[in-house]
Amino acid sequence: MGANEQAVATALTRANSRLADGCTPLLKNHWYVAGLAADFTRELRERTFLGQSLVLYRTLAGQPVALLNRCPHRSFPLVHGSLEGDLLRCGYHGLTFRQDGSCGEIPAQATVPPGVCTRSFPVAERGPFVWIWMGDPAQADETAIPDTSWLVDPAWNHVSSYLELDANYVYLHENLLDLSHFTYLHPTTLGTPEYARTPFDVEVDGSRVRIKRFVKECDLPPIYAKTGIKGKISRRTESEFVSPAIHHASALMTDLQASTGQRSDFTILITHFATPQTQDTTHYWFAFARDFALNDPQVDEYMRSSALTAFNEDRHALQEISRIYRSEPKAPETEIHIKSDKAGVAMRRIILNLAADEQG
Secondary structure, three states, rough: OHHHHHHHHHHHHHOOOOOOOOOOOOOOOOOEEEEEEHHHHOEEEEEEEEOOEEEEEEEOOOOOEEOOOOOOOOOOOOOHHHHEOEEEOOOOHHHHHOOOOEEEOOOOOOOOOOOOOOEEEEEEEOOOOOOOOOOOHOOOOOOOOOHHHHHHHOEEEEEEEEEEEOOHHHHHHHHHHOOHHHHHHHHOOOOOHHHHHOEEEEEEEEEEEEEEEEEEEOOOOOOHHHHHOOOEEEEEEEEEEEEEOOOEEEEEEOOOOOOOOOEEEEEEEEEEEEEEOOOOOEEEEEEEOOOOOOOOOOHHHHHHHHHHHHHHHHHHHHHHHHHHHHHOOOOOHHHHOOOHHHHHHHHHHHHHHHHHHOOO
């Protein structure tokens, strides 16, 4: 490597060290999606969040519960136990635990010593999702749960689904903020030829990052074929990094050939939920909402399958990048940044600062 190449590499390494990456400590003091409300039943379910295995269930009254999936006696996974009313009985030596994690009984002795417990995590049900707080319980303010009110608004229909991502959640957020990839990664679903070249605006508002685009005229992306639009549209899109756990996107499509009195505007709201499973894997839920073709099961299924096709393309790209990172650990240090990375770079600075604050 020549002197100039070495200087460039050094400068890139220094600049990238100021950005969050796959090695940045996971953030605990945030509300994350733990699953669909339907995932919490009277059947015990194991799920890992931020590197910790939890057991999930509901009480008889319907309250969702999340406990550390480990009996404090010999670390047997509680998911292999059973529910007796609202008590979870360990399947190894029979200790029982209440929904707050306290121990109710130790069959082998008459009393329960103080401090025998497993950890309970704050959870809150909001519409179709259950949220969880993995950090300091004293900071678990439910008013800080991000707004997703349109998911229960009768003026909107939504479909949702889930993907497990073999990549760090930071890279998913970056993918969602640089939509210039639509043209090339999603040509049969979300992309149109002119999208990548369309100018954009980036706004940073505290810990939020927004990127906006307006395409004056283009073909209708295939994923929106069920709008009923037949000709050219204008397309106004916005993507916003709301928190480490959630990302909002919207698309307003205007039918440029709509007749007088005919509907011309069609809106899509896409909500992405990113919950770190481990340092290298991510739970990825999404909800695809629309204000047209309400209560139409065929449109529901078309939207769900089209979205899954597109987001599986994102998953493939991110997992391939992560594969390169694993084989070449120094690769992220010398990556270059281009103009369309502006929003993603801002987000990565924010996450690194949040991690620094948490680490003290």
